Amino acid sequence: MVPNAETDEPPTAKDGTNRSGNKSRLINPPLVLLKMTMFLIFGATSSLIPYLTIHMQSIGLTVGEIATVYLTLLFTTCLSPPISGYIVDRFGRYKPVLLVCLVLNIVAHHSLDLIPRRQPFGLVTVQPQLSLGAADNGTISMNQPCNQAECPTMAVFQQKLQRTCFPEIKNLSRFEVIFTQSNESNRSCGMINLEQCSVDPWKNDSVPLINIQCPLSNEYDRTFWYYLLIRFFSTTMLTATVTITDPMALTMIEQHGGDFGREKLFSSIGMAIFTPSTGLLIDYFSEGYQSTNYKPAFYIYDILLGMSLISVLFLPIGKKLPSENIMKHLFKILQHPHVLVFIFFLFFLGSFWGFIESYLFVIMKEMGSPNYLLGLTYTVGTVTSIPMMYLTGPITKKVGHVNLLVVAFFAHALRILGYSFIYNPFWCFPIELNEAISCYFMWVVATTYCAVLAPNNLVATLIGVSGMIHFCLGKGIGSFVGGFMIASFGTRMAFRYMGYTAVLGGVLYKFLHMIWLKKYDKHQAVETEEHAIKTIKESETITVKCDHF
Incomplete structure (x- = not known):
């Protein structure tokens, strides 16, 4: 018998009692807890998951790496539902499986916030070669340290050399900086002036070693693999959680009455409330910083899922309904x-x-x-x-x-x-x-x-x-x-x-x-x-x- 679609009350018998033996009530407590659970789980999910793409960018992942992550997550969304279904079938109850998935969800997703940010630049040590001309003029040549065609920022390079030369009030040294690249001709990057500086100490010894900041090209490094492994596991737990909530709701509706669409409406309300609320908190806690702080999204996710643990714990969920294999008639x-x-x-x-x-x-x-x-x-x-x-x-x-x-x-x-x-x-x-x-x-x-x-x-x-x-x-x-x-x-x-x-x-x-x-x-x-x-x-x-x- 399908429950009445116009009320949250269980179907009633002729004597006015519902399926559970109680008199008809204006409010059905089991379905109130179900609504609260749907609201909290989907509200938590919408507070974090939509922001994970730009969070990946914030820790330094490239667009190509992000695409690879999403391709890998394709397997979790395909494999997690049948696996979670098998586990529910094996134990015959929703609550223990859902509670475990919620706890692992909190731990795994919060771990994403602990992955260190990828450093965009690194220091490379180079050995300049000095060729002196008249009046301390000449050229400074060195191999291109950054594996790219562009010259480094000359102002920064000049400051580094200025700090290594011997101070002298009257002397002014002018040098042309030349970078050599493999399989290419030398590239002139311009002139630098070393004011009040004598390069006499450089005539006998080589030019001091200089550290130059180079942009790093470190795709698919440890940061990527850490993120991919944690995200794969966390998405598997999330997919299992979302997969279990619908049949769990259907089981409770069958036991206590109600309408499936009405229960699902509360999941939409949670999504509508917490996604913009999380964005406001991210903006608030990012003020005064050069980078965006996504920690509010992770903490809201933890709090809401933690609250859903309590509501799930008190849900009166009976044994699951018999499941039908989708692939049976494929x-x-x-x-x-x-x-x-x-x-x-x-x-x-x-x-x-x-x-x-x-x-x-x-x-x-x-x-x-x-x-x-x-x-x-x-x-x-x-x-x-x-x-x-x-x-x-x-x-x-x-x-x-x-x-x-x-x-x-x-x-x-x-x-x-x-x-x-x-x-x-x-x-x-x-x-x-x-x-x-x-x-x-x-x-x-x-x-x-x-x-x-x-x-x-x-x-x-x-x-x-x-x-x-x-x-x-x-x-x-x-x-x-x-x-x-x-x-x-x-x-x-x-x-x-x-x-x-x-x-x-x-x-x-x-x-x-x-x-x-x-x-x-x-x-x-x-x-x-x-x-x-x-x-x-x-x-x-x-x-x-x-x-x-």
């Missing part, structure tokens, strides 16, 4: 060409989403955006998605699933291209309105479209596979490819190219549907979508969310 689904095309374009939608969610804060920081504004972008998308959820059914019936998925391609294009053309970060507010369509609205449409494409006994499987393709493979590949595009073409041009690709994807999908795919659409009655919605609510194998993690 081969049957992949025999349908129209389903393969649908999954293919859903993969690209996930790629565009992964790209902008990974590098949105990067382009906004390049525009000079304050950190609180970064957080408000999440608030705009989350808040505007709430009324969209109530309009999904009527709009889908009137416009059609494929047309709305095509609109999602164009919404991604508007969002990505919009950031490539603006220079004032406060224009993000109208741009972020597209997220409600490209992300939240799109996923609800995609899940109900699965009921049109697949036989009734395979709807749940198709939704599960679609979620894996979109949120796992699509997001990971989009983050990886986007990072190398930014490294190759620059941030703005990478956003522009990705936006044009989204437009092309929408046009191609609509064209294929018009000439070929529409014959596979089963024009069924309203019960088809109602069956899909019921399947979404009841099946543990489906993740009905469009989160940012």
Whole structure:
């Protein structure tokens, strides 16, 4: 029996008692704790994870290294759900597994803040060679110490030599500085004047050794590998936590009544509140410093997850519901060409989403955006998605699933291209309105479209596979490819190219549907979508969310 979708109360019997044997109550305490848990877990996640991309930049990781990190994290988002599911199946209860994941989440993610910042410069010792001319004039030549074509800053170099020469009031020495490079001709870097300085001590002995500061090119060093290993483990724990919360909520709703969408709403509220709040605190604690202080994000994450430990500890969670294996009927689904095309374009939608969610804060920081504004972008998308959820059914019936998925391609294009053309970060507010369509609205449409494409006994499987393709493979590949595009073409041009690709994807999908795919659409009655919605609510194998993690 499906619980009443209009109340948090458990279904009642004729004598007025609910499933647990208690009289009907205005407030259902078990679901209050569930709402609090969802609010705290997703609020904590949104307070830290969106800022990790720019945190990677702050400790010295390059865009190419960031792309490699996201490619590696692709495996965690694919492997963690089945592993955590197996562990829950093995022990038969959610609470111990979730508590362990929360504790390891706190420890692992806070460890990211302890990774030392990569030093951008290093000191290189060189031995100058002196060639004297008349009146203490001449040349100073040395091998290029920095493995680059540019000359060092002459003012700094002059100060270093000035401190090594012998002081003399009347003497003025002028030298041309020449750097030699391997397989290249000598490069003259200009003249330096050593005022009130005699180089007589240098005539018998060699010029003193000089330390020159050179920019370091140390990609994929220990800093990168430390970060990658810790981030891999922490993301595995985070994915397991998020994966367990949905079936846990469904189990409690089955036991105590309620509505799944209403419980999930509190996770969106937590995301909308804590992302901008964390940005404000980051700005406040970074005032007066040359670099941004991201410690508030880590401490808020620790505090909120610590509070969620308490709420989870008191949750009255019973034994888990029987799980269905998503891969069980996968081969049957992949025999349908129209389903393969649908999954293919859903993969690209996930790629565009992964790209902008990974590098949105990067382009906004390049525009000079304050950190609180970064957080408000999440608030705009989350808040505007709430009324969209109530309009999904009527709009889908009137416009059609494929047309709305095509609109999602164009919404991604508007969002990505919009950031490539603006220079004032406060224009993000109208741009972020597209997220409600490209992300939240799109996923609800995609899940109900699965009921049109697949036989009734395979709807749940198709939704599960679609979620894996979109949120796992699509997001990971989009983050990886986007990072190398930014490294190759620059941030703005990478956003522009990705936006044009989204437009092309929408046009191609609509064209294929018009000439070929529409014959596979089963024009069924309203019960088809109602069956899909019921399947979404009841099946543990489906993740009905469009989160940012």
